[in-house]
Amino acid sequence: MSITTLSAPGSEYGPCLDPCGHIDCQEIRHIAQSPCVICFLTIGYDCEITMLEDGSFAHAICAESALEKAGK
Secondary structure (H helix, E strand, O other): OOEEEOOOOOOOOOOOOOOOOOHHHHHHHHHHHOEOOOOOOEOOOOOEEEEOOOOOEEEHHHHHHHHHHHOO
């Protein structure tokens, strides 16, 4: 499982502070505004996330917990 962090807007590695047309910024904002597919809370910024095999995103802690419950 690959884990990354979405940095907050305006930070060194985050999207531009104001909405812009940069593809990377748009993708980061879209992921951050999406619900975690496990707990259904918004992904948000400055937390560890992972992309699941189906291409959806989840908080890393949620994914780890789900794997533990599944015995994997």
